[in-house]
Amino acid sequence: MLLGCIGDDFTGSSDLANTLSKQGMRVTQYSGVPTGPADAGVEAGVVALKSRSIPAKDAIAQSLAALDWLKAQGCTQFLFKYCSTFDSTPEGNIGPVAAALAQALDARKVVVCPVFPGAGRTLYQGHLFVQDRLLNESGMEHHPLNPMTDADIRRFLARQTDMKVGHVGFAAVRQGADAIAEALTRADAEGARLIVVDALSDADLMEIGAALDGAPLVTGGSGIAMGLPENFRRKGLLSGEGSAWQGVEGACVVLSGSCSTATRGQVARHREAGLPLFEINADDAVAGRLDAQEIAAWALAQAARPLVFSSADPEEVRRAQNTHGRETVAAAIETLFAAIARALVAGGVGRLVVAGGETSGAVVEGLDLTSLEIGPEIAPGAPALRTVAAGGRPLALALKSGNFGGVDFFAEADAVLRGH
Ligand SMILES: Nc1ncnc2c1ncn2[C@@H]1O[C@H](COP(=O)(O)OP(=O)(O)OP(=O)(O)O)[C@@H](O)[C@H]1O
Numbered sequence: 562m563l564l565g566c567i568g569d570d571f572t573g574s575s576d577l578a579n580t581l582s583k584q585g586m587r588v589t590q591y592s593g594v595p596t597g598p599a600d601a602g603v604e605a606g607v608v609a610l611k612s613r614s615i616p617a618k619d620a621i622a623q624s625l626a627a628l629d630w631l632k633a634q635g636c637t638q639f640l641f642k643y644c645s646t647f648d649s650t651p652e653g654n655i656g657p658v659a660a661a662l663a664q665a666l667d668a669r670k671v672v673v674c675p676v677f678p679g680a681g682r683t684l685y686q687g688h689l690f691v692q693d694r695l696l697n698e699s700g701m702e703h704h705p706l707n708p709m710t711d712a713d714i715r716r717f718l719a720r721q722t723d724m725k726v727g728h729v730g731f732a733a734v735r736q737g738a739d740a741i742a743e744a745l746t747r748a749d750a751e752g753a754r755l756i757v758v759d760a761l762s763d764a765d766l767m768e769i770g771a772a773l774d775g776a777p778l779v780t781g782g783s784g785i786a787m788g789l790p791e792n793f794r795r796k797g798l799l800s801g802e803g804s805a806w807q808g809v810e811g812a813c814v815v816l817s818g819s820c821s822t823a824t825r826g827q828v829a830r831h832r833e834a835g836l837p838l839f840e841i842n843a844d845d846a847v848a849g850r851l852d853a854q855e856i857a858a859w860a861l862a863q864a865a866r867p868l869v870f871s872s873a874d875p876e877e878v879r880r881a882q883n884t885h886g887r888e889t890v891a892a893a894i895e896t897l898f899a900a901i902a903r904a905l906v907a908g909g910v911g912r913l914v915v916a917g918g919e920t921s922g923a924v925v926e927g928l929d930l931t932s933l934e935i936g937p938e939i940a941p942g943a944p945a946l947r948t949v950a951a952g953g954r955p956l957a958l959a960l961k962s963g964n965f966g967g968v969d970f971f972a973e974a975d976a977v978l979r980g981h
């Protein structure tokens with residue numbers, strides 16, 4: 562294994578795995594830190610954690626355990642993947658985890674670059690944009706777990722860590738790899754250890770990637786990985802073999818615990834199409850009034866692709882959080898989705914489409930899936946995944962980040978997961 566990656570959530574990890582796979586690396590995504598060695602031939606390993614919204618000290622401990630495992634697999638470069646909208650709070654976890662990994666690797670000039678142009682996330686003068694809006698006016702200010710209220714990533718990161726934060730602006734980035742490398746060296750000489758780097762396009766990310774040849778630690782969204790495989794390829798280290806994808810027949814069920822704008826549009830499209838749906842009410846989930854077995858049985862009895870969702874608008878999310886507490890309601894809904902997924906797999910479901918990073922983490926952990934093969938891209942940042950579930954049956958999955966995918970994502974995912 563050459564490149565060792567640590568993702569702070571499950572959908573984000575599959576986004577990263579997708580980028581690396583498209584750039585020609587043989588990638589496997591692991592659910593949590595594996596207990597045994599990786600299969601031979603894996604060139605990039607992505608350890609998916611559910612560490613985005615847990616206490617910072619736990620996120621650090623899990624990330625360091627992942628680092629140890631990846632080191633033991635022979636990796637020479639490490640990548641910490643977080644959200645392209647920098648989802649975190651002033652307490653962390655991006656700064657604390659990046660700083661802990663930098664200490665453990667004795668790494669300097671650690672790039673911080675959440676940019677993902679394919680999803681409209683760009684960084685200019687240290688400020689993060691989602692399409693043409695600043696991060697804090699993009700809808701992310703209403704996120705249920707990590708409301709993002711500051712678009713200045715330099716300032717926000719500096720609140721999370723004592724490590725000095727630097728910046729490489731677009732003026733250097735537009736001049737290409739050598740200028741970027743020089744600017745990183747200057748920032749390092751000024752004492753900065755975590756360095757926020759502007760980027761507007763995939764071409765910028767390729768140049769940044771070239772400048773990071775041999776850098777022990779890189780951090781960012783999936784875009785920062787775009788230019789890294791080429792460094793290994795140039796040295797003749799990649800096999801050039803892609804992975805063969807096979808779809809899975811049988812029933813397809815969509816589970817959505819994401820309340821993000823894009824997901825709510827996808828739920829609305831499903832409703833308009835007259836497809837079967839079951840709405841999970843937050844109060845019922847907290848009170849334990851919903852039976853996962855019954856919901857799964859209902860879903861498996863549908864002739865057309867059913868949707869089970871708790872996705873609600875920001876006002877309803879706020880009401881539920883004020884009534885029950887943010888963590889209580891999130892935990893109740895995530896536990897319920899995990900139980901529904903287990904019942905669906907026991908009932909022989911072939912394809913699961915899951916919307917929401919936390920929700921996907923709960924489902925993958927609930928199903929006890931240890932490793933996932935990466936298949937074709939469904940939408941930017943969302944690949945098809947395949948695994949063997951309990952009972953030895955194949956299961957195809959799509960784990961969609963909240964704000965990814967067009968309005969028809971559920972139908973598109975169903976088709977790609979089926980393989981034709
Ligand atoms: N109706 C609801 N009321 C309150 N909280 C909810 C409701 N529905 C879902 N949640 C919780 O909101 C959180 C949504 O986070 P999740 O990561 O799954 O989606 P997302 O934030 O849209 O996706 P991503 O993290 O990929 O951007 C989960 O913890 C979920 O349990």
Ligand SMILES: O=C(O)[C@@H](O)C(=O)CO
Pocket residue numbers: 570572573574576577643644645646677680782783918942962963
């Ligand atoms: O980077 C992104 O936007 C996604 O991969 C993600 O992490 C959202 O959960």
